[in-house]
Structure formats: structure tokens, C-alpha cells
Amino acid sequence: MTHTTTTGGNPEALRAEVRAWLQQNVPPGWRAAQTGTGQDMFVRSQRDWFTKLVKAGYATPHWSAEWPGGGRSLAEQKVIYEEVARADAPRLILFFVALYHAACTVMEWGSEAQKRQHLPGILEGRVWCQGFSEPNAGSDLASVRTRAERRGDVYVINGQKTWSTLAQFADRCLLLVRTDGSGAPQAGLTYLLLDMKTKGVTVRPIAQITGDDEFSEIFFDDVEVPLSDRVGEEGQGWAVAQSTLASERGLTLVELTQRMRYSLPRIAAIMRERGVADDPALRRELGRLIPKVDAACALADRYLLKRIEGTEAAGDASIVKLAYARTLREFTLLGQRIAGLQGQYREDFIRGGGMETGNWPFDFMNSYNWSIAGGSDEIQRNIIAERLLGMPREPKNWVLA
Template sequence: MSGDPETLRADVRAWLQRNVPADWRAAMTGCDQDAFVRAQRAWFDKLVQAGYATPHWPAGWPGGGRSLAEQKVIYEEIARADAPRLILFFVALYHAACTLIEWGSEAQKREHLPGILQGRVWCQGFSEPNAGSDLAAVRTRAELRGEHYVVNGQKIWSTLAQHADHCLLLVRTDTAGPPQAGLTYLLLDMRAKGVSVRPIAQITGDDEFSEIFLDEVKVPVANRVGAQGQGWAVAQSTLASERGLTLVELSHRMRYALSRITGLMRERGVEADAALRRDLGRLAPKVDATCALADQYLLKRIEGTEAPGDASIVKLHYARTLRDFTALGLRIAGLKGQYREPFIRGGGMETGNWPFDFMNSYNWTIAGGSDEIQRNIIAERMLGMPREPKDWRLSGERT
């Protein structure tokens, strides 16, 4: 599918004006998880039917086969319309779908891709208590017994796993050789015997993340993605799927949300405050630069010139700018900004609930690879600097 991006922009903008749920922010403020899930499903169904949920999927799927330029237009307009974010289906639409499209068997694609469009929810089982940003340190074990892997271990920080039907599971099948070589990638049925999920209460009052406990869980060999020991390569494809378009949408959401900061200044009568005007003047070009970096990165992907580290630059700049954005909003809000108010489920990273936004902004300095990891990638893969030692106590010894 291809066409004129600006014609598409007009079509998407008109559709969003008709279909974005009216007063969705008010409805999602302080609501419980059940109400949130119902609202997410209703919005997801609308986007699927319109073909705007899966423009990144191949041709032949609803709305699939769009060029990257057209995909960019769709996500820019979704950000402009301040539509609800599809948090519940994010892993299914990107991580699961893109991994299966690239690595999955034909049987796996037939089984799972239609299910995603029908509303099946996926979560990601990568991080562990002692293996967060360092996936090579994964210790959850999977032992091959006949036609099944038997899995034991624990995963953590799995987004909305309490609602998931399936999980993208990274496990260790071998301890010999380099740690990356011993990883295998499995598709886990979250209803399987031995799987238990415990939501994590966060400082924000949300329970977006969960722990997953795996006790003698049987996973059919047919649910392995790629070959045994190929999990590291498959996982890199999974992680790459969330970059590019996601950061385009999030950076543009932040740009449009600048009006919340200027509106707050007017509301509190501090438009003339020289220090606040100075800090707003510094923030606005940083937000514009984040959008420009995200757009430039997507252009490189369109042209096929993307280099290792390009995505890390965008992610790192976005995370730091978001911290500055929410900190300024919290500061302008004054004493009221210290109040704990109900948060908006399904909102962006800049909802205008400044205490929640400020605390939540720290997620992005960790999730998807911490700032430190991004700096390492930029230094080592882009700038050619020496790799950091495995152990800082080994004076000068390189990995």
C-alpha cells in the first residue's frame, strides 16, 4: 500500500476527529484496571478496523504494507490528536508481531498474528531481578525434555503481564561458552500450569508492571522461535521493533504537550517570571531537537542508512528531555504540584498530572535499555571507543 503522505494525513486527521473517544482523559482518571482494559480494547478495535493499528505489518494484513513515510504520518497524527496510547497491546503489535514476522515459523504466524488482531494480549519476559539491562545475564533455565522445555525462574518488570495471554520468553538453555550463546527464545502460554503473576505496586500508584514466576512450566518445542541457542539474535530483533515509530510518536506527543506547560503558567499567573521563561526557552528547542532526531532516525531507516547507535541517540535524548519537561511542569505547578492526584491510565508521558509525570519520567531512563547502556552503545559502536571492562576492578582489562 502506498500513496501521497499528505492525502493520508488529511484522511487520518479527519478519522481521528470523528473517532477519538470524547473525554477519554476524564474517564481514565483514577479508574480501575478493568475499566482501563475495556477502554483499551474498544480503542484497539477501532484502530484495527480502520487499518491504523498495523501500518508497520506486511501487505495483506489490515492496513499493512505502508511505507515508513506513511507510518510516520499516522503516528504523528495520533500524537497530534492526543489519542489514548495502546499500552495494553503495545507488546503484541510491535514486539510479538515483528518478531514473529521476521523469525517465526509459518505455523507460529498462522496461530498468533490473527489472534493479535482479535485482541490477544502479549507481555515480554526478558528482565530478571539480576538481569535488567544486561540480557546476557538471564538465568531462567529451560531444560529440554522430549518435546517440551521445562522452565524454572523468574521475570520482572513485565508490562501488564497480569492481563496477558502469551509471553515472549527469553531463557537459558546452555551455560557453556559465551553467555549470549546459551539463550533460547520461547512463546509462553500464560495460562500454562506453573505460571504465576504478581503485579508490582509502584510509587506512582499504578500497577503497570508485574513479576512472573515459572515453576516447572512446560513449553512445547514447537513454541521455540529460531534455533536453540539463537535467542540473543531473536531478542535483538524484538527490542529493535519498539524504536523508530514509537519514539516519533512519543517525541511529538511531548511537543504538543508544551501547551500544557504554557497553559499552566497562565493559570498560575507566572507568565512574566523571568526564570521560568528562561527555562521554558531552553526546554522548547530541546523538545524540537528530540522530534528532529526521531524524524532523522526514521529517515535513515527509510533510506537504509541506519547505523548502530542511531536509535540509542534518539532514546537517550528523549529520556533526558522528558525528565526536564516533567521537572519544569512540577516546578511551575508549585505547592499544588506536590499533591497526589489520580493518574490517567492510557495517557502519554506528559499528562499534566505533574507528580505522576515526574515520577514516571524516570521509567524511560531505564526501560528499553538504561541511559548508561545507551551511552555505552554510542561510545563503543559509533565512536569506536574501547569497551568497558567486565569488572571495573580489573585495572584497564578489556572484554
Template sequence: MKPDNTADALRMEVRSWLHEHLPRQWRKAMTGCDQEAFVRAQREWFYKLAAAGYATPHWPQGWPGGGRPLAEQKIIYEEVARADAPRLILYFVSLYHAACTILEWGTQEQKQLYLPRILKGEVWCQGFSEPNAGSDLASLKTRAERKGDRYVINGQKTWSTMAQYADRCLLLARSGKSDPPQGGLSYFLLDLRSKGVSVRPIAQITGDDEFAEIFFDDVEIPVENRIGADGEGWAVAQSTLSSERGLTLVELTQRMRYALPRIVATMREQGLIDDGARRRELGELIPKVHAACALADRYLLKRISGEEAPGDASVVKLYYSRVLREFVSLGMRCGGLSAQFQEDFTRGGGQETGNWPVDFMNSYNWSIAGGSDEVQRNIISERLLRMPREPRNWQLSGERS
């Protein structure tokens, strides 16, 4: 088989650009800094990536860097992971969830209005989860009551990433009654500066406040800011949630692979490099990390060839969350007593920074975020293995506690 010179050229191009433009010693600058400094650094990094076309390779042709095939997008994300570049946490929802949803479901007017603003640095957040509606998203209670040419929104959202810095929100709310409940949801593009919106950061165990909760008190949204038809919100939301799959999983698994030397460095620091038990644990972990990378690669290749099956992404996501937990747990054990003390965390890093207490706590996010492990197992069993669905009501199954 002849080598793919185009792919090699792109890889070297991206690698060279990252070598020149990657913020120097960004980890040191982002360790222990406040959230305001982090937001400034994220904006600066976003503008560099956007200008080079590396922030939006997944957008259609005609947009900066857009129109690249998935195979080329994969190369860009692999090189970003290899360079240990900052993750664009501030703009993740903007670049993926918001942009891809608007591109697929938005009117021409909505595309012309919002997409250029994203490229200029407008920040979006996601208003899906609620205090009593996380994995069971269809049970959400936030109301959207139609009054003439406007909807009036009342309710609460939680776990909204970087909402305290966002300009707009992808909002899923209940606009009508339906059985099943998915049919009564509508989807809105909300200006967070609207009257009646309150945003409150959530303090986390790590000391970070990456998430926030949003409160809506008689907030008015024009009908033209609905995306999709009334009651069609569940279908739109599924597109939103699927927009990050593939490339994100490739980047995350590759980041974990390139972070394996951090465990080795910890072993050297603690005098454990010749410890048989720890070396055996590392030897068991390494093939699992490489297997996670291979699963992500295989999944993306199936997407490229059009052979993706329902549940394929869940396999990768579930496996990644389990291997990540093993990765950071080994780092904690190798770090000994010193790894039990929480240090200042690195904003913009992944879940494998080498700050083991923080990494360990953050690793649990991936058992929940983007669909809990239990939800992923249900998807795999029902959609991929075609096993019987769980009864909607446990009483119908004849089971008793």
C-alpha cells in the first residue's frame, strides 16, 4: 500500500504550527491561577486556533479550516493531544454542541446570525440537566409556555459547564404534555443576558467552579429563537449530544496514552521504579490504555466508512471511563503519602495531569458526564447487542423489592 503523503504532510504541518504557537509553560501558568486568568488564556488560545483553521475542521467547507474529511480531523486532534495543548473547555459547547446543532437544525437566518459570532469568541453553554433530571433527561421540569410570539421560561438547570462566562445557552424545556415525555420538549437558543436569568457557579471538591446552575424566572424567548419545531426538542437534543463523539474520544484516549510517562516519573520520584508490584500494575495498565486508543480509532474509522452502529460510541466512552479510573488510581498509589495531599490543580488540563488527587476526583466525572456508565451499558445492551429493553415501570416486570 502506498503511503498517504497528504496525511503525513498535514500531520507535520499541524505539529510544526503547534510547536510555534503553543503557549509556553502554559501548565505552570494555569496551575493555581484564578478562573479569570484561565478564561483570558482560553480566549487567547481559541483565537490562535480559529485563525489557523484548527478550531473548526469539523465545520462545513466555507468556514475557516472547514470541510476536512474525518481522517484529517483525526490527525489534527491526535497532534493536539501529542503536544499536550490546553483543552478548549471554555469553547467546547460553542464549537461542537451549538455549532453542529445550528448547522443541522437551524434556519438560514440562525446560521448567519450565530455561527460568525462563535468564531468571534461568543461563548455558549448547555442547559439540559436539572437537579432531578440528569441521566433521565426526558423527565426535566423547566417549563416553556407559549404566549403569542414568545415563550416564557421558568425553571432551573444545573451542571452547565462555564455558564457563568457564557453569552448564550442551548436550552431544552417542556412546552407541552406528551406520553412518552420526550414528545413534549422544545429546544431554544437563549440569550443569557435576558431579564430573569440568574447564573450561580458551583464549587467543586477540587476547588474548581467549572460548572454552574441557571435559574429562569419568567424569561421571555422570541419564537424565532426556537430551533426545530415545537415538541421536536428531543430529536434536536440527540443531535447535540452526538456532535462531540468520535473526535473527542480520540483526543481523550490519546492524551491518556501520552501521559503514561507521568506515572513512570512518579515511580522514579518515589523510588518505585524497581518495585515489582508497581511495575506489574503499570504493565497491566499500558495495554489497556492502548486498547482504549484502538477502540476510539476503530470507532472513528467506522464513522468514516459509514459503518457506525448504534452503541459503538458507548463502548468507547464506557471503556475510557474505566481505564481512566485505573490510570489515576495507579498514579495515586505510586505517589504514596505525598499523592494524598491536594495541590493546586491545572486549569485547562485533561484528567491525567499528574496532580493525582485532583485527577482522581475528576476521573469520576467521566462515569457521569455525557451519559453515566449505567446509561452506556443500557445503550450497548439494547442497541448494539439487541437485548430486551428494561421495562419502563419496574412493576410491569413482576419484580418486587
């Protein structure tokens, strides 16, 4: 499998190449086709789009150079993400964990045998999910309680995970478990690669207020995981998990902020359609929103530039995430206000869309995800205060059952 890129590391030549490819390959009318559809059709469309991107070399620019499409600089990766956002292409929601969390974790921490086993499978369409969050351990991963007891050459797992994206379709799971509860919470965690078809694994989709079932709960009842499926050493799970969470940092927020920017014309179009384009209050709100969207894009760009230059500081990513979450909320709320009563109706949602599909009730409710997922707004503010501004840390009393 080889990718088709011929730009030789020139970002602007790459931009023209990617833009032309997207014009020819983005599924026409995909938003309408994915509105109100079931998960089966969504999965098929995601697999088709994933296959196209892999063959073109645009699914894995962040992978190392020996892989198809890999070895791209951060500047080149940014170009690809910007053009995908500009083209309003479907998001690879089904394969996001595989392409980023799983691949980058295995590349950095995995054994040679694990790399040979899992990386080719990702390119062939294996789906991964993430088993980090629990009912009482969301943003605070140090509170993970799912237990793993080592018995010979296997770990026996008992516990529960929640908010695992599309786990009902996953072949593998990135699983964070507790192997020791006697010391510091972070020191007792271990990282495993779980086969989701293992006996004792039960997956239950979660019905959301939006009508989607994107997330699932995963239950483990005496699930045996081979010792060979451990990543890193026992008790090193905290460090491995931090690498997993950092794998998407920057580029994802570049794409999402750009998607919001390119969606601004939808708001203007709705204003014209409803005959409120001259409403002074709504025009004022739109006028306030546009520079906030531009600022969120600029923050994401600045953060990525700092990563390219090697000057990234702890807390920089939190600034971008916090700005995006707050701006997205204002974006979707203004859409609802402009849509009027129609903006209060529940409509069929668009599978595979971004966070600003134009289905305002769904988008507004979904915007709250970004205030929680990947670290709540409160967690982000603490990180900024403590790690970036050097303010005193909040006192913490760790209690493990």
C-alpha cells in the first residue's frame, strides 16, 4: 500500500494536492445520506471513507515514515487537517482512537511484537476504543478502580468502564487498570491492550439525550488478558496513558476550530432565510462571535507552531481546549436563537459530522461534551493556573477503596 503524495515536503504544494483530491473524493451529499440513519449505515460509510484516506496517504500523516502516508512534518499535517475542515469532509469518528490513541501509544511504548501485531491491522480497518473513564473516575484517571490481578501469565480483570466511544464496534480496547492500591494512586496503574471478544467482556451502548448512542459502558467479569498484551511495565500505566492522551493534542483542535470557522456561513444563511439578517441584536451577537472563532483558530495555530518549534509549555493545550469549548457553546447557542422556534425542535442528527452540523438542538447539547470530555473546563483551568501560571496547587486527599 503506497500513498500518492508527490509534493516533496512543500506545504503549499501539498495544500493544492489535498484540496484537489478532496474535491474529487468527499462523498457527495454525505450529510443528507447520514441524517437519521442507523449505526450500520454509519459504520459502512466510515469504513469506505477511511479506506479512501488510507490509500491516498491522508489518514496517517502523523505516523512514522515507514508507514503509508507517514513521516509528515507538523506543518504538513496542519495543512491536511485544514483542508479536510474546509471541504466539510466526514470526520473519522469510528477510527479516531485507532489512528491516534492506539497507534501512537503502540509506536512509543509497544514491543516490536505488538507493533507488528497491531499497526498493520489499524490500516486494514481494525476499530479500537478507549477504556479509561469509569463511573467515579472521569477526568481524574488516578481514581481508576477496575482491578487487574496477575495470575501466572495473565491478568484477570474485574470492573467497569464508561463513556467509551463506539466500543460496540471495537475489535480492541486501550485498557487502564489498577494492579496495586497500596501506594500513590498513579503508581498502581497498568496499561493493557484488550481483545474485545475475550470471554467476560460485555458492552452496553448508552442512550444519550441527543438520540445518539455514540458511547458505551464496558463490563469486565473475570476477563483474562495475556501478559504479552501489557504495554510498558506493571505500574507504568499512568505514564503510558499520558502519552495516549497527548497523541491527538493540537491537530484535532486545529481541525475543529477550522470546522467552526468554515461553518459561520451557515449562520449567515439562516439569518437570510428567516428574514432576520438586519436584526440589530442578532447582528451584534454574530459580530461578537466571529472574532471569538478567529481567536480560537489563532490559539490553535499558535499552539501547533509552539509544538513545531519545541517551545510548548504545560498548559498551552488547555488554553486552546478551553477557548474552543466556550466558543463552540456560543456558536451553537446563537444558531438556536436565530433559528427561533425551529431551533428548539428535536431533529434527526447527522452521523459523522462535526460539532456544528446546523442541527442546532443537537449541536447545542453536544457542545457540552467538549466542556467535559478530555478533561473538564475546571480541570483545564487548574492546569493553566498551576502549570502555566505557577499558582499553588489545590490540596488533594486521595482515597481508594
